[in-house]
Amino acid sequence: MRLTDHLIVISFDCLSSLDFQMLEQLPNFKELLRNGSYCKQVETIYPSVTYPCHTSIITGKFPNRHGVVNNTFLQPGAISPDWYWHRKHIKGTTLYDEAKKAGLRTAALLWPVTAKANIDYNMPEIFANRNWHHQVAVSLSNGSLRYQLDMNRKFGKTRKGLQQPELDDFVLASTVETIIKKQPNLLLVHFTDLDTKRHYHGFSSKEAIQAIHRHDQRLGEIIGALKQAGMYEKSTIVALGDHSALDESSVIKPNILLREKGLLTIDDQERITDWKAYCKSCDGSAYVYVKDPTDAETKRIVHEIFKGIQGESGIESILTGMEAALKGADGSAFLMLEAKQGYYFKEYATGTYIEEISPDDVQAGRYTYASHGYSPDKKDYTTIFMATGRGIKPHINLNSMHLVDEGPTFAKLLGVDLGATDGRIVEELLNL
Incomplete structure (x- = not known):
């Protein structure tokens, strides 16, 4: 049985438990939390890098079981090793696979390890890694061709290659358009603005703080799009992080x-x-x-x-x-x-x-x-999970949960099954 009509999963890459106090004061995160539930001590996986983390989120498994054990392949001598971009590198099923089997409309925007995935509206995270490759051609050939052409035609001028915050601004505009025009039952969105700023300016830098404020505005625009599309009351909105940083x-x-x-x-x-x-x-x-x-x-x-x-x-x-x-x-x-x-x-x-x-x-x-990439045992290294809307109990503050618990919980919301996972369904959060 499905607990929600629309599951909107927004990943704010590198969002840390240490950010929670700031999020509580920002208007759109505050709205999400007002009737929502959360855990501000989510244990990540090992190694805690983006591609294994995001694959664990949508499989409920640890890296050695889903197969994405790092961001990039073991390619000694390569100036720029290839990444685990493609769905074929994931062992077993995923949340979007099971949603598609159940006849649900699926969309993913820059969600890691989705190149060539069977997703209705797919803009995979993949970049040109050879001198003879062109970024637009690489993206188009690995995702939904017409959908990506449409998003690039409408919003492509927003983007400046892979630079931030322009890349996330492009993803946001495409997300809003996708919600309003496509109304997917499962939407996976990945924003990397904060992760980039923390890498190149430091964890608590003014640039990182500015990125968090931009993420609050992005969350607000997504909520606004759900209301405009008449989906808000029928949706579950999840905002989460994948790892922290040091x-x-x-x-x-x-x-x-x-x-x-x-x-x-x-x-x-x-x-x-x-x-x-x-x-x-x-x-x-x-x-x-x-x-x-x-x-x-x-x-x-x-x-x-x-x-x-x-x-x-x-x-x-x-x-x-x-x-x-x-x-x-x-x-x-x-x-x-x-x-x-x-x-x-x-x-x-x-x-x-x-x-x-x-x-x-x-x-x-x-x-x-x-x-990031450190052991989850490091001090002050947990991330965040926040959810509100259809199927979510209000005002639950979980003491702890694990990144691999998220996939089974999402599957329960959508009425699908991920099979034998390493995580559990967090029933304390669900309005069963």
Whole structure:
């Protein structure tokens, strides 16, 4: 049985529990919370990066079960590795798959890992990653062609490539139009303005605060569109975050240590040409892969390298692949490294092992001032879930929940089933 006619899921990337006090004072978040319910201590997944997080939200599973274990693929030597853009990388079903099977109209705007997905109105998050690719052509060929052409014709001038806040302004205009003209039963929207500003200006920067205020205005326009379309009283509105972020002052480059031990090689242009072991960054954490799983000698050297420097090199903890899998991460990795607060990982194989972050590096896009990807066990690192409308009990304040609980709860609202998930239906929030 469906509890709602329309489920509107709005992801504000990098929204933190620490933002909640501010949200309570902003007019549109305040309206959402007035008769809604919330949890301001939502535990995220490991690694807590955007693509695994958003896939966990719509599957109810941890990364090692849904298959999206990082933002980007393990592609040593690639200047810009490919991302997990496509639906085919998700194992099992998703919320939008089950909604479509149930005959519901579906829409997704820049929701991660939806390229080539069976969604009625699909504008996937994907970008041109080769010199010979054009952004518009890449987007059009991986989503709903006519729908995207229409949105670009009407609102394309708003956008300035991938720059923020213009990209989110384009997504907002397309979202409002989609609500009014298409009236989807399931709408998934992903805004990245706040995440971008925190990366390049810091967690509590004025730029990040301005982005939160812009998000409040965006929420207000979405609510206004639902009212204009006559959908508001029949809808469930959810605003959520996927992870928090932590400020950093230093970058760790473990591949330098692997290169020094002869476990990877580079050419004259500092590109990796071969490898036996490789450190794959998840920003606040990192996987260490061994190319040949039977290579006991390489594993011994890798283990010796990182155990020898743990605690004094920016590395807070080291997990085996099995221990990482128990936390929901990729168990095929040999090790998983967790950075201390103030540090994060990059994949560069040249330079110094630990480098302080300078404003010039950030301006050049080489490094950032804040990151995520850290263990959910880090202090003050939870995110937020807020919901109001059809099927939601009013004025419930949950002490805690998990990111993987969101998918099963959404499925219950839509009257569909995600099967065997890692999360639970949060019945305390639902008007059953």
